[in-house]
């Protein structure tokens with residue numbers, strides 16, 4: 357069966373096509389993404405109206421390219437999955453409206469799915485099915501969560517989340533402080549490779565003995581970087597940019613991987629998936645690999661293209677729902693901008 361996935365929750369218009377085999381195996385046929393990121397760069401963040409308009413313009417061409425690359429016709433598609441939330445209301449509306457139109461015109465079932473479950477499902481396109489019980493560290497532009505995943509189509513429970521900024525948001529804000537371009541993840545990751553991560557001891561949020569074991573906090577870290585930059589400017593020192601980037605990145609990677617491994621140990625779980633746009637970070641995946649190896653945990657991180665927003669991950673979670681025999685969503689499916697991670701499908 358062919359599952360087509362449509363993503364439009366933020367600034368990426370994605371259409372992906374996945375083949376679901378009789379044994380439940382997933383085969384990735386195409387994954388086309390059109391990004392409006394450059395249009396937002398000068399604002400230092402996504403402008404919702406600009407994103408919605410860009411989705412509207414990109415939807416049909418992206419759909420055409422995806423079908424062409426997969427070498428299939430629209431009429432070959434057996435089910436359509438679309439991001440119903442969480443995300444920007446206007447942006448989600450474009451994808452959901454398109455998906456409803458395609459599903460109605462083709463007479464095929466429609467599945468309104470959770471974008472965050474999609475991020476985790478992306479890994480199954482690369483590394484095959486997940487064990488019945490695993491832990492996911494979901495780190496993206498809007499979220500940072502530790503999730504207990506007991507079947508991607510069945511049960512996702514939030515163990516902890518950020519109490520302030522998301523990890524990706526911290527990268528974007530710190531990049532701004534350092535005069536680096538938006539989005540801040542890739543340039544900080546690159547610059548940090550030439551710096552010393554131990555140069556500056558930036559704070560590790562919520563790691564005290566009385567703090568919540570699974571929650572994160574990154575706003576104190578961001579403020580600490582801002583103070584450090586201010587102080588060195590006042591003193592007339594030249595800012596050791598690479599060391600600041602590396603030390604910031606070290607603080608983020610240290611807390612994320614420490615808490616993820618701790619949760620695995622607490623719950624007796626032996627598989628950790630790192631997912632979301634920030635999972636593309638070289639130090640986060642590197643440190644996670646070291647710490648998981650020490651703890652005997654199997655680490656799974658999708659390749660960078662599958663970490664960022666894309667349509668294939670939406671097709672993947674749709675395929676898991678189809679394989680599990682889930683009922684389709686109603687034809688009058690609506691968007692849910694604040695959809696909680698535990699709601700894998702909007703019914």
Ligand code: ATP
Nearest residue numbers: 496497498499524539540541545633634636637665
């Ligand atoms: P959400 O998934 O929470 O709705 P989103 O879809 O906007 O938010 P993603 O597209 O999953 O977020 O991820 C984008 C974020 O990933 C941005 O904040 C970006 O800076 C960050 N990012 C991308 N590459 C890297 C990297 N190599 N290192 C760190 N962060 C990165």
Ligand code: MG
Nearest residue numbers: 366367368665
């Ligand atoms: Mg994006």
Ligand code: FE
Nearest residue numbers: 496633664665
């Ligand atoms: Fe995302």
